[in-house]
Amino acid sequence: MLIPCPLCGPRDRREYHYMGAADYLDRPPPGSLPEAWDAYLHLRDNPAGRTRDLWQHECCGAWLEVDRCTVTHRVFGARLLTEARDAG
Amino acid sequence: MRYSGLRVLAEGLRGNRGWRPAWVRPEPREAYDIIIIGGGGHGLSTAYHLAKEHGLRNIAVLEKGYLGSGNIGRNTTIVRANYMLPGNSEFYSFSLRLWESLESTLNYNVMHSQRGLINLFHSDGQRDAFVRRGNAMINQGDDAILLDPEGVRRHLPYLDFENIRFPIYGGLLHPRGGTARHDAVAWGYARAASRLGVHILENCEVTGIDIEGGRVTGVQTSRGPIRAQKVAMVVAGRSSQVAAMAGLKLPIESHVLQAFVTEGLKPCIDHVVSFGMGHFYISQSDKGGLVFGGDIDFHASYAARGSLPAAEHVMEAAMTLMPMIGRARVLRSWGGIMDMSPDGSPIIDRTPVDGLYVNCGWNYGGFKAVPASGWCLAHLMAREEPHEVAARFRLDRFLTGHLLDEEGTGSQHNLH
Ligand SMILES: Cc1cc2nc3c(=O)[nH]c(=O)nc-3n(C[C@H](O)[C@H](O)[C@H](O)COP(=O)(O)OP(=O)(O)OC[C@H]3O[C@@H](n4cnc5c(N)ncnc54)[C@H](O)[C@@H]3O)c2cc1C
Numbered sequence: 129m130l131i132p133c134p135l136c137g138p139r140d141r142r143e144y145h146y147m148g149a150a151d152y153l154d155r156p157p158p159g160s161l162p163e164a165w166d167a168y169l170h171l172r173d174n175p176a177g178r179t180r181d182l183w184q185h186e187c188c189g190a191w192l193e194v195d196r197c198t199v200t201h202r203v204f205g206a207r208l209l210t211e212a213r214d215a216g
Numbered sequence: 217m218r219y220s221g222l223r224v225l226a227e228g229l230r231g232n233r234g235w236r237p238a239w240v241r242p243e244p245r246e247a248y249d250i251i252i253i254g255g256g257g258h259g260l261s262t263a264y265h266l267a268k269e270h271g272l273r274n275i276a277v278l279e280k281g282y283l284g285s286g287n288i289g290r291n292t293t294i295v296r297a298n299y300m301l302p303g304n305s306e307f308y309s310f311s312l313r314l315w316e317s318l319e320s321t322l323n324y325n326v327m328h329s330q331r332g333l334i335n336l337f338h339s340d341g342q343r344d345a346f347v348r349r350g351n352a353m354i355n356q357g358d359d360a361i362l363l364d365p366e367g368v369r370r371h372l373p374y375l376d377f378e379n380i381r382f383p384i385y386g387g388l389l390h391p392r393g394g395t396a397r398h399d400a401v402a403w404g405y406a407r408a409a410s411r412l413g414v415h416i417l418e419n420c421e422v423t424g425i426d427i428e429g430g431r432v433t434g435v436q437t438s439r440g441p442i443r444a445q446k447v448a449m450v451v452a453g454r455s456s457q458v459a460a461m462a463g464l465k466l467p468i469e470s471h472v473l474q475a476f477v478t479e480g481l482k483p484c485i486d487h488v489v490s491f492g493m494g495h496f497y498i499s500q501s502d503k504g505g506l507v508f509g510g511d512i513d514f515h516a517s518y519a520a521r522g523s524l525p526a527a528e529h530v531m532e533a534a535m536t537l538m539p540m541i542g543r544a545r546v547l548r549s550w551g552g553i554m555d556m557s558p559d560g561s562p563i564i565d566r567t568p569v570d571g572l573y574v575n576c577g578w579n580y581g582g583f584k585a586v587p588a589s590g591w592c593l594a595h596l597m598a599r600e601e602p603h604e605v606a607a608r609f610r611l612d613r614f615l616t617g618h619l620l621d622e623e624g625t626g627s628q629h630n631l632h
């Protein structure tokens with residue numbers, strides 16, 4: 129599986145660290161109810177199909193949001209988290 | 217038809233013409249009292265215990281593929297009771313006791329072989345952790361023996377004892393641990409359940425769950441709608457998708473775990489052995505193949521095949537621990553979809569929908585749990601109260617903070 133790092137180019141999956149679905153970015157504000165924290169930590173998106181998830185390219189340290197398919201392992205693209213956030 | 221040695225002999229003399237299919241293949245009824253979604257080990261065991269222990273008869277198991285097509289036919293077959301946390305400890309202990317009488321209960325040879333499990337350790341810290349685990353196992357009434365390096369050498373002379381990077385400090389021997397033939401477990405439960413009148417409907421995929429006024433009323437399937445008073449979702453790696461049919465979100469992330477088998481060899485590995493540095497475990501099947509595996513692939517996946525980096529890691533660990541394995545050729549490898557939970561422990565509980573139950577989150581350890589999981593889910597569905605050994609496998613424990621994090625790795629699904 130090759131994941132395209134926007135900084136380094138296409139790199140092998142071995143160079144990446146995985147952190148699960150991109151809904152992890154929606155951290156509840158301080159003081160949120162336990163239900164919100166439960167949902168944030170435990171009830172993560174788990175689609176069979178196209179997903180957006182979080183990978184860190186350990187070589188350059190960049191965090192990426194990767195657009196890929198969990199059934200075929202096809203990777204459609206990746207962008208830096210900072211860009212993903214700015215784009216919304 | 218009861219199976220017995222005499223029967224095999226008699227059939228042999230009569231040209232084996234008297235054997236009948238192990239389970240019947242009926243047409244679906246319009247309605248059942250209870251529907252179990254998923255014909256894996258846990259679903260079949262649940263149906264069997266509902267019929268056997270609770271006298272219920274109007275039950276169907278709905279399986280989207282053929283029986284044994286899921287993880288029940290894909291795992292590396294290790295059966296053990298070496299857990300430590302209250303909640304897990306008594307459950308797996310109960311399950312192992314059920315395994316020990318399973319073949320006579322089901323009248324089926326599942327080839328349960330208590331050949332002993334040895335977990336190796338490679339540092340002082342790991343030894344302390346295993347001493348503690350061994351004591352917990354003994355307190356639970358199970359067996360554990362601490363082996364020093366010489367003790368390990370007596371059992372496993374073929375390991376690399378000269379490895380400087382990962383020296384073998386000893387091992388924890390669990391004599392009652394072992395293996396069983398995985399698909400025979402599915403077939404044995406299916407046959408026993410079918411004999412008690414349970415309908416096993418293969419090629420019957422559930423595509424929707426009907427709910428009226430907060431209560432489940434039936435399911436939509438590829439073989440038409442079927443009504444039911446109670447429905448249980450027991451679909452392992454597909455738990456998130458099936459739960460979504462009822463509008464529920466589960467604390468599950470699906471990951472692929474691979475297994476590998478070599479060509480058949482003469483007996484050389486007598487136990488189940490696990491490496492404490494880098495995840496690797498191995499046993500030898502009765503056919504002679506070395507059966508081994510390691511970590512999940514670490515990224516969410518529904519592809520029932522693995523990726524190369526994980527395979528590579530498993531091979532490296534194998535070569536580090538037992539260099540002799542380099543002479544064996546790998547014949548096959550495959551993957552299965554694991555329902556990873558945030559604390560590494562399972563869920564057997566009701567859901568917010570009346571009459572709808574869930575059994576999931578077995579991570580990569582659900583094979584040994586098959587007897588007790590079915591027993592406990594059947595108890596919950598028949599009596600509407602949790603069985604005492606499964607009382608902590610609650611769906612709401614992630615919200616209330618009563619986690620069962622056996623490995624102590626925190627709320628990240630792929631770390632368990
Ligand atoms: C490679 C590997 C090694 C493993 N090693 C071990 C081990 O050594 N020891 C151990 O204890 N555990 C092990 N496990 C884990 C164990 O196999 C699983 O935890 C356990 O089998 C899961 O429960 P099950 O048998 O009910 O699952 P499954 O057999 O997967 O049953 C679920 C069934 O649900 C069906 N289904 C899904 N969706 C639908 C639908 N919509 N409608 C109808 N049916 C549906 C599927 O087709 C499937 O047959 C391993 C798993 C793998 C993959």
Ligand SMILES: [Zn+2]
Nearest residue numbers: 133136185188
């Ligand atoms: Zn990079």
